[in-house]
Amino acid sequence: MSHKPKPLPEGVHTVVLGMGDLNGLLRGKRIPADNWNNICASGMAMANAIFAIDMNCDVWDTPYANFETGYPDLYVMPTGDVYPIPWEEGVVFSFGEAVGHDRLPVPIDPRAALVRVLQKASDMGFEPRVGTELEFYLLDKDTLKPRDRGIQVYGLPRASELEHVLGPIRRHLSAVGIPIEQSNPEYAAGQVEVNIRYDEALTAADRVVAFRGLVKELGNTHGYHATFMSKPFFAESGNGFHVHHSLWRDGENLMADNGALSALGRQYLAGLQQHMSEISMVSATTPNAYRRRQPYTFCPINNTWGVDNRTVGLRVILGNDNAIRVEKRDGSADCNPYLLLALEIASGLSGIENKLEPTAETTGNGYEDQDHQAIPTDLAKAVALARESDLMAEVLGPDLLEMLIQHSEREIEFVANQVTPVEIERYLESF
Numbered sequence: 097m098s099h100k101p102k103p104l105p106e107g108v109h110t111v112v113l114g115m116g117d118l119n120g121l122l123r124g125k126r127i128p129a130d131n132w133n134n135i136c137a138s139g140m141a142m143a144n145a146i147f148a149i150d151m152n153c154d155v156w157d158t159p160y161a162n163f164e165t166g167y168p169d170l171y172v173m174p175t176g177d178v179y180p181i182p183w184e185e186g187v188v189f190s191f192g193e194a195v196g197h198d199r200l201p202v203p204i205d206p207r208a209a210l211v212r213v214l215q216k217a218s219d220m221g222f223e224p225r226v227g228t229e230l231e232f233y234l235l236d237k238d239t240l241k242p243r244d245r246g247i248q249v250y251g252l253p254r255a256s257e258l259e260h261v262l263g264p265i266r267r268h269l270s271a272v273g274i275p276i277e278q279s280n281p282e283y284a285a286g287q288v289e290v291n292i293r294y295d296e297a298l299t300a301a302d303r304v305v306a307f308r309g310l311v312k313e314l315g316n317t318h319g320y321h322a323t324f325m326s327k328p329f330f331a332e333s334g335n336g337f338h339v340h341h342s343l344w345r346d347g348e349n350l351m352a353d354n355g356a357l358s359a360l361g362r363q364y365l366a367g368l369q370q371h372m373s374e375i376s377m378v379s380a381t382t383p384n385a386y387r388r389r390q391p392y393t394f395c396p397i398n399n400t401w402g403v404d405n406r407t408v409g410l411r412v413i414l415g416n417d418n419a420i421r422v423e424k425r426d427g428s429a430d431c432n433p434y435l436l437l438a439l440e441i442a443s444g445l446s447g448i449e450n451k452l453e454p455t456a457e458t459t460g461n462g463y464e465d466q467d468h469q470a471i472p473t474d475l476a477k478a479v480a481l482a483r484e485s486d487l488m489a490e491v492l493g494p495d496l497l498e499m500l501i502q503h504s505e506r507e508i509e510f511v512a513n514q515v516t517p518v519e520i521e522r523y524l525e526s527f
Contacts, residue, residue: 102136102178102190104129109186113140114306115172115194116207118147118503119381120432122309124172124192139171139195146170146194147204150503158502160204160495170194170202175302179272181310183264183317189272189310191302204496206434207301213438213491214297217343217445222350224441227294227340227421228304231429232311233286233328234261234320242286254281261318262288265311272310274303283333283394294340297437304337304433326385326428334388334395335429339440340413341368342421352417365401365422366454367447368410368440372399372426373471374485375443376478377504378435383475383511385428391463396426398468400458407462409471426471435492435500442491479504 104111111132114124123146127135148161161167172192181187194202201208217224236243248254255262258281266276275293282289290311292303308324315322327334343350343364351361380386388395396409401422403412411423422444427436446452458465472478479501482488488497 102132102174102176104132104178104188105180107186108178108180108188110184110188111135111178112181112187112189113172113174113192114189114309115146115192116302116305116432116434117149118204118206118432118499119151119430120206120305120308120434121151122305126187136174139173140192141169141171143167144170144196144202144204147202147206148499150506156502156506158204158495158499160499168197170196171199177273182268182271183314189306191306203493204499206432206438206496207298209492209496210298210301210434210438210441213442213445217441220445220448221345222343222445223345224297224437224444225294225342225344226297226300226437228292228300228433229289229336229338229340230292230304230307230324231282231287231289231333231335231337232308232322232324233284233335234258234288234315234322235286235328237316237319237321240321242284244285246285247283248281248285249283250280255279258288261315261320262290264318265290265314268314269307269310272306274307274310284329285332287333287335294342297441301433301437324429326380326382326430327387330387333393336388336395336425337427337429337431337433337436339424339427339436340421341424341440341444343444349417349420351422352420355414355417355420357412357414357420357422360448361420361422362454363447363450363452364444365410365412365447366452367444367450368422368424369399369401369454370447370452371439371443371485371487372409372424373469374481375439375488376426376472377475377482377488377500378439379427379431380472380475380478381428381431381504382507385430386472386474386478388428389426389471389473394425396471397463397473398465398470400462400465400468401454402458402462405458405462408458408465409462438491439488442487446487475504475508479508 145167178188277291400408401410
């Protein structure tokens, strides 16, 4: 496999070629411009350990990538255009996909799992399109605390205070091929939300990986540490990753029916609802992520659905036919977008295949609804559900699923083996 070289603009001396790892973190290399054509032809070699490391780059033996196999190379092939990085003169960015020595997709690549699901959707006659909302904190780089104080959700004075960093994020990320629709202060000091324009699902996932990495870079140039950690402060709002789902064919939104959710849309909704708990291991991937799942925090705690209702797990948004969609609200901002979208879209497609119908709509307070399934509030429960999930086994394959389970169990063990500052503060002097 070779990729046609992407022409480099005049004056470019460096190409940043990146891709997502097991956690959806942006990793890659910087390439001199005079070597770019070679990379496009042969790929950029990296150890397949990129899919066998945790967020702190600790390596462990996995079924596919391990010390016995020697962690051989995979090759990152550029997939799209090159975009200037506005804050680095002469530097451009390109996204890549992983292939093996056989030039086929790497089985443990989360992106490849999404590609397989999208091929199934295409075979069914659907083009899934996805819009994404990401929440994150902008913290002082030295103190790792917010510079502002108090909650000012949607507050324009607060937005003005943050414009020196949010303005460049909107403008520069759009220039890097990540079209930003809007930004606003969120429900905590230092917390913001940015909406990325909807597109076909693979492009949407690529943009989330690139967005998170580039926001960290750009924030750093302005003296901020940007964090997408699910719950950095227990008493403050958590960081969510809301996904807006729609299905299209020949320019028509198949989820729309004269201003209402179509029968097909209801089946897709029902599939999302049926599998919501089952796929929690990919929507909330760390023990910390489950601290976000609390009542009355605008994070769902069950698989309720409702029309324009922010207390439920699945929010149906109506309007003109192009705008009708289903928003799934339980994802954490630090989860892997390829895994999240692969399992969510597969869930929706299963609803269509099995002609499922959603439960009765929740029209009031979803947090008080006792008639719907609670979603897991700890990672151990999510892992147990994943082990029993036929859907996750089908979508991810045995090696990737086992790697993710191992990763989750390692995180559970790590947290369980710590003595926290809160424990010391509460118990040390009293006992």
